[in-house]
Amino acid sequence: MATVSLKKLVKRYGTVEVVHGIDLDVRDREFVALVGPSGCGKSTTLRMIAGLEDISDGALEIGGKVVNDLPPRARNISMVFQSYALYPHMTVRENMGFSLKIAKRPQKEIDERVEAAADILELKPLLERRPSQLSGGQRQRVAMGRAIVRQPEVFLFDEPLSNLDAKLRTQMRTEIKKLHSKVQSTIIYVTHDQVEAMTLSDRIVIMRDGHIEQVGMPDEVFRFPATRFVAGFIGSPPMNLDEAVVDDGKLVFASGDSLPLPAQFHERVTVGQKVVFGLRPDDIYPTGHGLSSADTTDIHQLDLPVSITEPLGNETLVFVGFNKRDWVSRMLNPKPLAAGEKIAMSLDLSQAHLFSAETGRTLRG
Amino acid sequence: MKLRLPAPILLLLPAIIVLVAVIVLPLLLSFYSSFTPFRLTRPETLWTFIGLRNYINVLSNWDFWVAFGRTILLLTIALNAEMFLGLGLAMLVNKATHGQRLLRTLMMFPMMFSPVLVGFQFKFMFNDNIGLVNNALQSLGLTDQAIPWLINGNLALFSIIVAEVWSSTSVFAILILAGLLAMPQEPVEAARVDGCTPWQTFRYVTWPFIMPFAFIAMTIRSLDVARAYDIVKIMTDGGPAGRTELLWTLVGRTAYSDARMGVANAMAYVSIVLSILFTVYFFRKLAAARQQIGAEW
Numbered sequence: 001m002a003t004v005s006l007k008k009l010v011k012r013y014g015t016v017e018v019v020h021g022i023d024l025d026v027r028d029r030e031f032v033a034l035v036g037p038s039g040c041g042k043s044t045t046l047r048m049i050a051g052l053e054d055i056s057d058g059a060l061e062i063g064g065k066v067v068n069d070l071p072p073r074a075r076n077i078s079m080v081f082q083s084y085a086l087y088p089h090m091t092v093r094e095n096m097g098f099s100l101k102i103a104k105r106p107q108k109e110i111d112e113r114v115e116a117a118a119d120i121l122e123l124k125p126l127l128e129r130r131p132s133q134l135s136g137g138q139r140q141r142v143a144m145g146r147a148i149v150r151q152p153e154v155f156l157f158d159e160p161l162s163n164l165d166a167k168l169r170t171q172m173r174t175e176i177k178k179l180h181s182k183v184q185s186t187i188i189y190v191t192h193d194q195v196e197a198m199t200l201s202d203r204i205v206i207m208r209d210g211h212i213e214q215v216g217m218p219d220e221v222f223r224f225p226a227t228r229f230v231a232g233f234i235g236s237p238p239m240n241l242d243e244a245v246v247d248d249g250k251l252v253f254a255s256g257d258s259l260p261l262p263a264q265f266h267e268r269v270t271v272g273q274k275v276v277f278g279l280r281p282d283d284i285y286p287t288g289h290g291l292s293s294a295d296t297t298d299i300h301q302l303d304l305p306v307s308i309t310e311p312l313g314n315e316t317l318v319f320v321g322f323n324k325r326d327w328v329s330r331m332l333n334p335k336p337l338a339a340g341e342k343i344a345m346s347l348d349l350s351q352a353h354l355f356s357a358e359t360g361r362t363l364r365g
Numbered sequence: 366m367k368l369r370l371p372a373p374i375l376l377l378l379p380a381i382i383v384l385v386a387v388i389v390l391p392l393l394l395s396f397y398s399s400f401t402p403f404r405l406t407r408p409e410t411l412w413t414f415i416g417l418r419n420y421i422n423v424l425s426n427w428d429f430w431v432a433f434g435r436t437i438l439l440l441t442i443a444l445n446a447e448m449f450l451g452l453g454l455a456m457l458v459n460k461a462t463h464g465q466r467l468l469r470t471l472m473m474f475p476m477m478f479s480p481v482l483v484g485f486q487f488k489f490m491f492n493d494n495i496g497l498v499n500n501a502l503q504s505l506g507l508t509d510q511a512i513p514w515l516i517n518g519n520l521a522l523f524s525i526i527v528a529e530v531w532s533s534t535s536v537f538a539i540l541i542l543a544g545l546l547a548m549p550q551e552p553v554e555a556a557r558v559d560g561c562t563p564w565q566t567f568r569y570v571t572w573p574f575i576m577p578f579a580f581i582a583m584t585i586r587s588l589d590v591a592r593a594y595d596i597v598k599i600m601t602d603g604g605p606a607g608r609t610e611l612l613w614t615l616v617g618r619t620a621y622s623d624a625r626m627g628v629a630n631a632m633a634y635v636s637i638v639l640s641i642l643f644t645v646y647f648f649r650k651l652a653a654a655r656q657q658i659g660a661e662w
Contacts, residue, residue, distance in 0.1 A: 052554050073560040085551030089573040089657040098569070099559035150559070 002063050002076075002153030002186045003028050004049060010057035011044050011210075019044055020210045021058060031180050031187045033201035035194055037233070041210040043158055046190045050079050050156050063153060075154075078147035082159040084139045086131040086146070092118075093127040096145045117145045120182060121175070137168045141175070148183055157189040161196060173199060194234050198222070206230050228360040231278045231353055237317060239278045240327040243357055246273045253277075253323035260300055262349040268363045269354065275363065278353035284329040286318060287344040291332065298350035306341050320345060399630035406624050419631035428607070429632060432615040433639070439522065439611065440590045440643075443529045444583060450530065451537025451582065452575075458538070459545045473539065475532045484599025487528035491515050491600075518608030521601050525609055528596050533589065537582045544578030545571075574658055580651040587643040591636070612636045 004026040011019035019041040026032045034042040047053040049060060051072035059066050067075050078099075086095050094101075096117060097110040118124045121141045131139055140160060147155055160176070161169045177200055180187055191197050197204050198218040206213045206221060206229075214226040225231035231239045244251040244259075246269045252258045259277070261269070269275060282291055287301065304320040304327075316334035319326040320343070329345065337343065354363040370378070399419055403411045423429050458468045475483070490497040491514035502508050514524045548571070556566045594613040597603065603610040603618065610618075616636065620629030 050554075050558055052557065072554075072557045073562070077558060079555065079558045081551045081555060083549065083551050085549070085555040087552050087555070087570060087573075098556075102560045102565055102569075146555075146559070156558075 003061070004154055004186060004188065005061040005064075006045070006049075006058070007061070008058035009045065009048060009055060009060060011041070011048060011053060012056040017056075018210050019048070022207075022210075022212050024205060024212065024215065026186060026188060029184050029186055031189065031200060031202045032205060033189045033191060033197035033203075034205045034207060035191055035197040035233075036207035036213075038192055039209075040207040042190045042192075042207045045207070046079075046156055046158055046188060049154075049188060050077060051075050076152050077154045077156055078150045078152040079156040079158065080140075080143045080147050080160045082162050084131070084143040084163075086139060086142055088131050091128050091130055092123060092134070092142050092145075095131070095142055096123075096149045098146070099150045113149050113151075114145075117149045120148065120179065121145045136164050137172060140164060140172060144176070144179065148179070151183075153186065155183075155185050155187045157187065157191075159191055160189075161191070161193070169196075176200060195236060198234070204234075206233060208233075224362070224364065225278075225353065226362055228276050228278070228355040231355065231362075235280060237281050237328045237330075239280050239353070240284065241276055241278045241355075242323055242325065242327075244275055244277045246271055246275060251275070251277055255324045257323045259302075259347065260349065262352045262354070263298060264350065265352075265354050265363060268365060274357035276355040276357050276360070278355065279327075279347060279349075280351065281317065281328045281330040283348040283351040284320075284327060285346055286329065286331050286337075287346045289331045289333055289335075290346055290348075297348050300347045300349050302345050302347060303342050304345045306337050306339055306343060308339060309337055318343075395630045396634065398627050399634055401627045402625075403627035403630075404624050405621075405626055410627070415627075419628050420635070422628060423631045423635055428610070429615065429635075431607075432610045432612050433636075435522070435610065436591060436593070436612045436639070439526060439529070439593065440587060443526050443533075443590055444586055446526070446530045447534045447537050447586060448579060448583070450534045452541055452579070454534065454538040455541035455545055458542055469539070469542065472535050474535075476535050478532065480532065480595040481599055483528055483532045484596040487524065487531070487596070488515065488600045491524045491527075515601055516605055518605055521605060521609045525597055525600055528600065529590065529593065532596070533586060536586055536589075537579065540578045540582040541575050544575035548574050573654070576654040577651055577658065580647050580654055584644055584647040584651065587647060588640055591640045591643060612639070 004024075006022055006024040008021040008023060009019060010017065010021050022041075022045065024032075034045060036042050044053060048055050049062075051067070051070065055068050060068055062075055062077070087098065090098065093114055096114045100110045100113060114127070115124075118127055121144060123138075123141055123145055126134065126138060126142070131142065134142065140163075143160070157176070161172050164172060173196060176189075180200075189197070189200060201218065203215060204218055204221050205215050208229050214221055214230045216224075216226075221230060221234050225234060225239075228241060232241055242253060244253045246252075246261060247258070248271060249261050249266075250258045251261055285291070302322075304322055307319045307321055307326050309319070309331075310317040311334060314332075316331045316337075318329045318331045318337060320329055321327075331337075355361060356363055398411060400416060401411055401413055402415055402419075454472060458465060458472065461468055478486075489495075493499060493511045493513045493516060496514065498514065499511055502512065512520070514520050552570050552574075553566055556570045561569065592613050593611055594617060597609055597611055597614050598617070601609045603614040612632070613636070616629050616632045619625050619632060623629075
């Protein structure tokens, strides 16, 4: 059993607190992604789990045992680093077998386990090379191989794909997903890329400024963001967010533009309350060019001027002017549009979000 | 007719003239004189060619081989001691979280002193009557004798080694520290996660990385020590009874005290072979170590 529990985990550097008592339970064999902008404390948290950073306060349990004061080598973990961190003076084979050699395993066992890992990662032809003779993607695979050879209880990934180019990143993402289904270990994966987090993980932990903003399944954090921050962070292109004031049955924006108050929030807001209105690009589209598969829809029609378009082939991102800002909308089956042209837009208000302008928390309840 | 030299040669000419005048000519002259019985007191001997006789004399001269052996002994002990101390110092300074810059500067102080001054300083410290070392040992009650540091043959060589090590450990420390600072931290962290104890981390990850830096220091210092002269000259002048005579003090004595310039030059050329051998050896090691860590410099 390799559960990982963070209990009120705190990290301080001198007097500066960077991780503020976070709680998190990672289940056995679960793939959890820590995601957030840089400086949010996700890497620090991972390094505390690895034992590379001291824990200032709180408790860390791996497999039900408090490991706060254990050195990394006693925690039965493997870590894959952003910069691969291969040993430059060792061949791929030696790199992968190093931890077993240190653990004084018999040579035969080392060979078998290295070969097995090399098989999984298709590294067989590269075993006798040195890291300097490998490409970035190959190095990353070796780093993963080194991690799986140990057969640890927990894998830690620290932005493993950030140094790869876009194409390779997509490819390695698939590899990591396959790897997880093969090795069946608990994985904690740090990334700043929400797409990676969404595609790979069973659960996502969104962090900001040393706090956890929301924990949930990818679909959950996408559809029901708990805070304004999560709403803006998860999803690409990001959710349109704008401040408004609740009036009688409608939302009035700063420029005077207004929208009807979405029905699902009627009971949850009071007149005069300051809120943040959020609508995903998928839920605002040129009429006739959108997703209309949602079970319940509450379409509001509006004529808005086009400012710019970003054609992506199968769809076009259309930026339309609303409340003196550009709102991004996703246009399926695109047709050419001219800048300045006024077009009919459909806003599916049943999918709209409202957050408290004060606390940033969702008003969905 | 005007002589027209190509521009590159013309531009390099000042440098070439200076180099020829101060390096090539003296080198050729000294090499030539090693084939003559040239004595400073009898200038006309410079024109007597005696073939390899000087070399035969030198190579069959027991004193020369003793000095040769002693130089290698000094080199081995001093370089190893400097290596270990320098490594230790570099690791400690690398650990320092505050005032690392100050420590680095302090560490270089011994290198700023002229070797002659270092010689005088240690000659004073190791003096058997008024020296600091004996004073300290006696005050601490470790001995009630006046230990004859510079008078006993073995102790004298030891004292010279101490002076050498004191003045030059920082060469190792600085270069190894440079290696440590340039070293990426991730492999070290990977090693810790991979199950290494601090010692194993050093042995398998840190050391291979800083080895090239250590070899550079070794090369520099082996050349330095192989031509050791000033500290020895001041501290013991090869004494007592030739027990600290090194290659270059012997060469110097033969050339100037005995005025046998021809023989001295022959000795010098044999000695240079020693330095070349050490340089080749360490550069090979360096190249191998660099290749091993896949260094890109």
